[in-house]
Amino acid sequence: MRRAIILTLGLALTAAACGGDDSADTVATTTSTTAAPATTTTTTPPATTTTAVTMPEGITFTGADGVEQTITDSSTIISLNGDITEILFELGVGDRIVAVDVTSTYPPEVQQLGRPLPPARGFLVAEPVIGIGPALVIGDQQVGPPEVIQQIRAAGIPVAIIELQSELSGIRTKIETVAMLVGEEEAGASLADRVDAEIEEALQLAAQAAETPGAAFVYARGPEALLLFGPGSVTSALITGANAIDTVLGPPVGPLTPEALAAANPDVLITTSDALGSLGGPAAFAALPGVAQTTAGQEQSLLVYDDALFLGFGPRTGEALKALVLDLHPELADNS
Amino acid sequence: MAAVEVSGVGYSAGTATLLADVSIAVEPGRVLGIIGPNGAGKSTLLGLMAGDLTASPGTVSLGGRPINSYRPPELARLRAVLPQQTLVPFPFTAREVVAMGRHPYHADGENSRQIDEATVAEAMEVTDTTDLGHRIYPSLSAGEQTRVALARVFAQQTGLILLDEPTATLDIHHQERTMGMLRERALGGTAIVAVLHDLNLAAAYADWLVLLADGSVAATGTPTEVLNESLLSATYRQKMRVMDHPHRDCPLVVVE
Amino acid sequence: MTGDRLLTPVARRGKWLWPALVAIGVAALIANLSMGAFDVGPGKVVAILLDHAGIDIGTEFTSQEDSVVWSLRLPRLILAFTVGAGLAATGATLQGLFRNPLADPQIIGISSGAALGAGVVLAIGPGALGSLGGPLGGFVGAFTVAVVVYSLARYEGRTEVVNLVLTGVAVSAVASAAIGYLSVAVDTARLQTALFWFLGSFTLATWDTARPTLLFVGLSLAWLPLYARRLNLLLLGEAEARHLGVDVERVRITLLVVVALGVGGAVAAAGIIGFVGLLAPHAVRLLTGPDHRRLLPASAVAGGVLVLVADLAARTLASPVEIPVGLLTALVGGPFFLWLLHRTRSEYGAWG
Numbered sequence: 001m002r003r004a005i006i007l008t009l010g011l012a013l014t015a016a017a018c019g020g021d022d023s024a025d026t027v028a029t030t031t032s033t034t035a036a037p038a039t040t041t042t043t044t045p046p047a048t049t050t051t052a053v054t055m056p057e058g059i060t061f062t063g064a065d066g067v068e069q070t071i072t073d074s075s076t077i078i079s080l081n082g083d084i085t086e087i088l089f090e091l092g093v094g095d096r097i098v099a100v101d102v103t104s105t106y107p108p109e110v111q112q113l114g115r116p117l118p119p120a121r122g123f124l125v126a127e128p129v130i131g132i133g134p135a136l137v138i139g140d141q142q143v144g145p146p147e148v149i150q151q152i153r154a155a156g157i158p159v160a161i162i163e164l165q166s167e168l169s170g171i172r173t174k175i176e177t178v179a180m181l182v183g184e185e186e187a188g189a190s191l192a193d194r195v196d197a198e199i200e201e202a203l204q205l206a207a208q209a210a211e212t213p214g215a216a217f218v219y220a221r222g223p224e225a226l227l228l229f230g231p232g233s234v235t236s237a238l239i240t241g242a243n244a245i246d247t248v249l250g251p252p253v254g255p256l257t258p259e260a261l262a263a264a265n266p267d268v269l270i271t272t273s274d275a276l277g278s279l280g281g282p283a284a285f286a287a288l289p290g291v292a293q294t295t296a297g298q299e300q301s302l303l304v305y306d307d308a309l310f311l312g313f314g315p316r317t318g319e320a321l322k323a324l325v326l327d328l329h330p331e332l333a334d335n336s
Numbered sequence: 337m338a339a340v341e342v343s344g345v346g347y348s349a350g351t352a353t354l355l356a357d358v359s360i361a362v363e364p365g366r367v368l369g370i371i372g373p374n375g376a377g378k379s380t381l382l383g384l385m386a387g388d389l390t391a392s393p394g395t396v397s398l399g400g401r402p403i404n405s406y407r408p409p410e411l412a413r414l415r416a417v418l419p420q421q422t423l424v425p426f427p428f429t430a431r432e433v434v435a436m437g438r439h440p441y442h443a444d445g446e447n448s449r450q451i452d453e454a455t456v457a458e459a460m461e462v463t464d465t466t467d468l469g470h471r472i473y474p475s476l477s478a479g480e481q482t483r484v485a486l487a488r489v490f491a492q493q494t495g496l497i498l499l500d501e502p503t504a505t506l507d508i509h510h511q512e513r514t515m516g517m518l519r520e521r522a523l524g525g526t527a528i529v530a531v532l533h534d535l536n537l538a539a540a541y542a543d544w545l546v547l548l549a550d551g552s553v554a555a556t557g558t559p560t561e562v563l564n565e566s567l568l569s570a571t572y573r574q575k576m577r578v579m580d581h582p583h584r585d586c587p588l589v590v591v592e
Numbered sequence: 593m594t595g596d597r598l599l600t601p602v603a604r605r606g607k608w609l610w611p612a613l614v615a616i617g618v619a620a621l622i623a624n625l626s627m628g629a630f631d632v633g634p635g636k637v638v639a640i641l642l643d644h645a646g647i648d649i650g651t652e653f654t655s656q657e658d659s660v661v662w663s664l665r666l667p668r669l670i671l672a673f674t675v676g677a678g679l680a681a682t683g684a685t686l687q688g689l690f691r692n693p694l695a696d697p698q699i700i701g702i703s704s705g706a707a708l709g710a711g712v713v714l715a716i717g718p719g720a721l722g723s724l725g726g727p728l729g730g731f732v733g734a735f736t737v738a739v740v741v742y743s744l745a746r747y748e749g750r751t752e753v754v755n756l757v758l759t760g761v762a763v764s765a766v767a768s769a770a771i772g773y774l775s776v777a778v779d780t781a782r783l784q785t786a787l788f789w790f791l792g793s794f795t796l797a798t799w800d801t802a803r804p805t806l807l808f809v810g811l812s813l814a815w816l817p818l819y820a821r822r823l824n825l826l827l828l829g830e831a832e833a834r835h836l837g838v839d840v841e842r843v844r845i846t847l848l849v850v851v852a853l854g855v856g857g858a859v860a861a862a863g864i865i866g867f868v869g870l871l872a873p874h875a876v877r878l879l880t881g882p883d884h885r886r887l888l889p890a891s892a893v894a895g896g897v898l899v900l901v902a903d904l905a906a907r908t909l910a911s912p913v914e915i916p917v918g919l920l921t922a923l924v925g926g927p928f929f930l931w932l933l934h935r936t937r938s939e940y941g942a943w944g
Contacts, residue, residue, distance in 0.1 A: 126795075151664055408834060408839045429881075432824075
């Protein structure tokens with residue numbers, strides 16, 4: 001008897017596997033939702049009802065993941081990356097953001113959004129996103145896992161994936177794409193102009209520098225995860241733009257090894273405040289294997305910047321670049 | 337036709353020769369006792385007869401056919417084995433253990449059900465283990481475990497039963513009773529082969545004895561023929577005396 | 593089947609077992625469908641399920657609730673139950689096969705082999721195999737490790753506790769290193785993160801990802817009970833089983849194949865979730881006894897329910913972040929394993 005049960009169970013599972021269900025909702029558009037279900041586990045305050053559908057005809061957007069979607073509404077937005085959040089606020093639509101993940105730390109208004117989503121770069125979870133029920137989700141190519149993106153889309157919520165940029169000239173593209181997605185092309189164009197101008201100003205300042213020091217960017221998530229960012233990364237673009245040499249010989253993101261550091265032998269080491277904090281401070285940083293053997297280590301030349309500011313590659317890049325230029329070339333302080 | 341026959345068999349493990357040139361035929365209805373000191377090759381011989389080990393050189397035949405020509409399920413209906421070690425460290429009940437002896441017949445279908453039930457009950461009664469039925473097997477004493485294992489062997493209903501020291505853990509009452517049961521089975525037509533430690537039990541209950549020493553046959557014959565003072569003393573390296581048993585019609589061996 | 597009723601397993605204290613399992617199972621099912629990052633009342637859940645069967649009972653629900661319950665939670669629930677059932681049944685089988693109470697797919701390294709196999713397939717790209725590629729790779733990896741551990745850990749027909757666990761640890765270490773390397777060297781989007789493989793997760797469950805696993809585990813679960821009697825006999829001892837007509841070598845290899853199928857399918861979909869194969873069979877064995885005819889089905893259901901409950905906790909304890917399921921099972925299973933290890937010195941060898 002028991003054997004019959006388990007046999008049936010097994011065969012039923014097999015049958016289910018062969019048959020199965022394909023009911024993925026293919027609704028590509030969502031009209032604005034009413035308040036999200038109010039429960040104790042909800043992660044954000046309810047989305048506000050809005051009667052204004054922002055793009056009546058809808059736009060067809062093919063994201064960097066090759067998926068084409070039709071977006072008709074961006075009245076409530078989830079932003080999965082810090083730079084996208086900053087752009088949205090600069091465009092004046094910050095009030096449409098209903099949720100972000102942990103990488104969005106600027107501007108300070110994001111703190112009021114309540115508990116952030118799990119880290120979107122690889123650890124996103126579908127249920128909270130669907131629970132919030134935004135009109136649109138925007139993220140870059142690194143968000144995932146891809147199955148979760150699929151799950152969110154299957155629930156009828158479009159997820160717009162924008163291209164990762166690693167050149168300073170690409171920031172304009174990023175801004176304009178986001179602007180288009182939320183129906184603010186004009187604001188986007190002027191924001192892009194402004195940011196480009198700030199970057200240009202910093203570049204020209206850098207051009208006046210007397211020397212070209214060697215620099216290397218280090219990132220850390222605790223002492224066990226040490227990374228060296230090389231050519232192709234956003235930090236490399238900043239370093240080069242600041243009229244310094246990116247001395248790292250490796251890939252855009254690679255492991256930090258004493259050999260790699262020795263080969264690079266930068267005059268200046270650059271890192272972020274979160275990375276430094278995860279190591280335990282400047283003393284711990286200086287004690288990392290290989291650091292003491294570099295010029296930077298011996299002269300204790302370490303530059304530290306805010307994570308979102310430096311790595312965001314968003315509207316504040318001009319500011320970040322200028323700060324880097326002045327730190328690398330102190331003699332330019334009077335010219336700025 | 338012999339129930340089981342070994343011809344010129346030898347067996348080696350690594351460089352050690354455990355058996356050499358042993359030839360024995362076991363007839364149905366007879367009790368064959370295998371005796372000898374430790375390391376003489378008794379268990380090895382039993383293993384060859386059971387089909388656990390492959391003779392090299394020599395042949396082992398069961399019912400006229402080479403033993404390795406049988407598939408395991410066929411063999412299971414022809415011969416049953418009581419091992420020396422009856423420890424089963426899993427909490428089966430005694431009855432479940434006995435019932436496993438019916439496994440070779442479980443594919444026989446509907447008709448075998450009643451037979452299985454009756455056979456198990458009978459086997460347990462004969463071995464005086466009926467009351468142990470619902471006890472957890474590993475919690476039984478060594479003697480009780482042996483009797484339950486014996487019941488399992490009986491339940492297998494084979495024409496040949498091979499036993500490796502079946503009385504080693506039993507008290508005197510059950511020793512006599514067990515050997516008596518085996519004799520009765522033999523009278524019913526089963527061939528019994530038992531490795532025995534106790535020379536007097538062998539004397540009293542075996543029809544035929546094989547005395548092994550250092551891997552070869554030192555003597556074979558009736559108990560009276562094999563239980564010879566000088567032979568035993570030499571083989572066991574212990575002075576022994578053999579006399580007529582005062583109450584039974586068999587020899588009595590005592591240590592000097 | 594027919595001979596079974598006569599030789600029916602002795603009824604132990606197990607009268608409450610199936611009612612209890614079913615009751616907990618149904619509760620876990622409803623809880624899993626209702627609870628999560630946001631809750632959907634049981635009434636709505638029922639309405640949603642019936643709606644997909646074409647029945648309208650009048651209760652209203654939003655399309656979000658429908659999407660979450662039907663497209664997210666339901667396939668996830670089914671996958672979780674299936675994985676749990678597969679891991680538990682294979683765990684019980686391995687314990688019988690190795691005559692060792694500490695055997696479980698993860699402890700003896702089979703799960704790691706499966707993860708490596710699935711990972712390699714995903715890294716290279718499943719190609720024509722499509723969604724079957726992962727589970728197939730898992731199967732090959734699991735079977736390879738099973739054979740290796742089996743050959744190395746046996747000595748004179750018995751598997752000593754120490755040998756088994758150490759062999760498993762060694763093999764696990766190698767496989768884990770390989771998985772770790774792969775997850776760094778290969779694009780994460782294709783492969784899943786090392787975290788997924790090592791600690792397990794049902795986050796990625798969709799109807800598409802669940803299907804191949806249902807197939808593999810389903811086959812395994814359907815096949816195993818056919819060997820229940822022979823597993824019982826194996827517990828008597830290898831020689832005894834042979835004497836009773838069991839073709840021991842063939843049964844062993846077949847069982848390893850069946851175990852590899854189940855573990856391969858489970859790990860490919862959800863990563864390594866440990867201790868289920870230990871917790872479920874041992875808990876159930878107290879009520880069913882060692883007879884595999886009762887043990888296997890009960891273990892499967894208990895394992896399924898166990899993982900359902902674990903996944904519920906994984907989703908809700910730290911919402912919206914999801915705790916890896918394997919972490920939770922290790923939290924409970926680890927101490928249990930240590931206790932079991934301690935008990936292996938007792939006369940029953942930790943089986944009582």
